Amino acid sequence: MPLRELPSAVRKSVKYKQIAASIAEVGIIEPPVVFRDRNDPARYHLLEGHVRLAILLEQGETEVVCLIALEDEAFTYNRRVSRIAIIQEHRMILNAVNKGVSEERLARALNVNIGNIRAKRNLLTGICPEAVDLLRDKHVPMNxxxxxxxxxxxxxxxxxxxxxxxxxxxxxxxxxxxxxxxEEDLVEQKRKVVRGLTEAQIELMSRESAQLDRDFKLIEQSYGADHLDLVLATGYLGGLLRSAPIVRYLAQHHPQLLAEFQKITELQQAA
Known part of the structure; x- marks a missing residue:
């Protein structure tokens, strides 16, 4: 029993077609998640996987392997998943190709043209490993x-x-x-002309960028010590606020300070 109805706009989306193509080519990779009805043990509620279920029904399937949740979560499993970053996708494509999966089959499974697969396969050509490491889990456009x-x-x-x-x-x-x-930091030693920017503006940007680099390095040098000081100070505040007499005193004599201390400790807990 689905918990929601799939909008018609979703069925017409590119993502829907990609998932349908993937299921047709390689089957279900992530099983839908269900929860057993509390009153009727023979009935299950679909927590996550509405698109996959709709596609399977369209394809005439009558059975699918599911994961059974032990709790009826208020939010779907999808919200717990960190979607794959493009560098991770690149590595998955390389692994698939190295294992003998053809580019044509990958393109069919992902419902994209083969040029897209090749572009992702060659994504990191000419990119230094240190930059790749910094961006490995970031959602970065291919361009x-x-x-x-x-x-x-x-x-x-x-x-x-x-x-x-x-x-x-x-x-x-x-x-x-x-x-x-x-220009000496460019591969072609020639800066590309940028529309809407004069040479003077580009030169100003170059100076500001160089200054930003220097500022960044200075901050980076002291970041570890500053962060440790912040953690220790926040922990000390948390200890103070666990003392009822201190909280009462602050509430009576320094209510504004108490409010700020509480905000700081709440932010640390959230982090």
């Missing part, structure tokens, strides 16, 4: 790696560090890093 290839290895590492520090992985952001890169 970002095209831009990274235009820079020399040390600049690739600096660009990856800036992306992680700023939590920005868009192609536009990396293009701006390339535009601000000195």
């Amino acid at each position: 970002v790696f095209t831009e990274l290839r235009r820079m020399k290895p040390m600049r690739q590492i600096a660009a990856a560090e800036m992306m992680v520090a700023m939590n920005r992985y868009s192609t536009g952001y990396v293009k701006s890093i390339v535009a601000a890169t000195a």
